[in-house]
Amino acid sequence: MGGGLLGIETAASLSRFGMKSTIAEISDRLLPRQLDAEGAAILTSMLEAGGLSFILGMTTTGISPVGYSAVGEGFLLRFGDGSTLEADIVIFSAGIRPNIELARKAGIACDKGILVDEYMETNLPGIFAAGDAAQAGGRVYGLWLPAKEQGGFAGRNAAGEKAAYPGSLVSSTLKVNGIELASMGSIESGEGISVTTRRGEGSFKRLFLKDGRLAGAILLGDAAAFQPLQKLLKSGAAIADPESLLA
Ligand SMILES: Cc1cc2nc3c(=O)[nH]c(=O)nc-3n(C[C@H](O)[C@H](O)[C@H](O)COP(=O)(O)OP(=O)(O)OC[C@H]3O[C@@H](n4cnc5c(N)ncnc54)[C@H](O)[C@@H]3O)c2cc1C
The missing domain is CATH 3.50.50.60 (FAD/NAD(P)-binding domain)
Structure with missing residues (x-):
């Protein structure tokens, strides 16, 4: 349960041991914090081709024990639309919640x-x-x-200083089933954000620029530009030709 970085890594690891894995994700796409809709759709297809299954945009409403399966007692998961799924193992990878x-x-x-x-x-x-x-x-x-x-x-x-925290630049990488993914910064499109995309055979790269400076990036299938882009993001340097960064 949970289509974030760790949920995907876990499911991919299980499938390497020959176990059929299904990821149930409450959001309508995988990695909602790291990918936009198009990037997530491409990653989903790539992972499906590698044998993973997905239930997206669905709330899990119940889990109950059911009979006995190959590895012991199994479970029946119920989803918001009334559908069900039987599983030998259920793994929660659904994020963190501070204890406040x-x-x-x-x-x-x-x-x-x-x-x-x-x-x-x-x-x-x-x-x-x-x-x-x-x-x-x-x-x-x-x-x-x-x-x-x-x-x-x-x-x-x-200690008495007056130092304003500017927010942190976050980047993540994932490598599963031979698929490389890197995501950094803000990947929200909207007013004042210009988007540059390059779609290739087995790759999808997208840059998000704000005020002519890199605000975020998605590199899927080919993450070779991860470190140079991360440096650009941190430096806040002006970018004249974003296309050239995706070559
Ligand atoms: C399995 C796992 C893998 C992770 N992998 C990554 C990763 O790859 N990359 C990454 O960036 N982050 C990762 N994280 C997240 C990262 O560990 C946390 O973001 C980071 O530790 C947060 O630091 P913190 O000091 O806020 O909290 P913590 O490191 O959790 O420290 C909080 C401390 O406060 C103590 N405490 C709690 N309540 C009280 C209390 N009432 N009084 C006194 N003490 C208290 C706790 O016992 C603990 O020692 C991972 C986390 C986990 C659990």
Whole structure:
């Protein structure tokens, strides 16, 4: 359950041992944080060709034990539309949720995580939050590098500096069934974002530019440009010819 990076890696590993794996994902596409709709559709087809199955855009409404299967007791999964699936093993890979109970009880404002301003300070002066528990700039990152960066800003501000956390640049890579994928930065299209795409035999590459600077990128099937693009993203350098970056 869960079509994120770890769910896909797990399913692909199981299929290498000859197990038939189905990924049930609540969003209408795989990797909703790393891929746009077209990229996700291409990845889905590539993984289907490698033997994985998908149930997308579906809430799992129940899991109950059923009979006995080859590896012991099996399970019956029920989905929102009334359909069902039998499975020998169910693996949850459905993301993280901060435990905010203690903070909430202390009167600290919370949403998905502990809410902090740009100085990593909560609504209670002198109380800071960082890392997996914190929601900064509307986002709970759940990743090591942002946690480390946020911890640095929280510490500096707690010590009396006034240093605004600018948000973290997030990038992810995945390599399963010989398929390379890299995603970085913001992959949202919309007003003020120009998109450059190159579709090739077994590859899909897309750049997202804001104000003539790289804001995000998707590299699927051929991720050779990952490191140069990551450097460009961090540098904030102006890009005159985005097409040339996808050659
Ligand atoms: C299996 C796994 C694989 C991961 N792989 C990656 C990866 O490949 N790349 C990546 O970027 N990130 C990865 N992460 C996420 C990364 O580990 C976290 O984002 C990072 O550890 C967050 O740091 P943190 O300090 O906020 O939280 P944590 O590292 O979880 O530290 C929180 C600490 O606080 C303690 N604690 C909790 N409650 C209390 C309390 N009430 N009082 C005192 N102490 C308390 C906990 O015991 C823990 O020691 C992975 C996480 C897991 C679980």
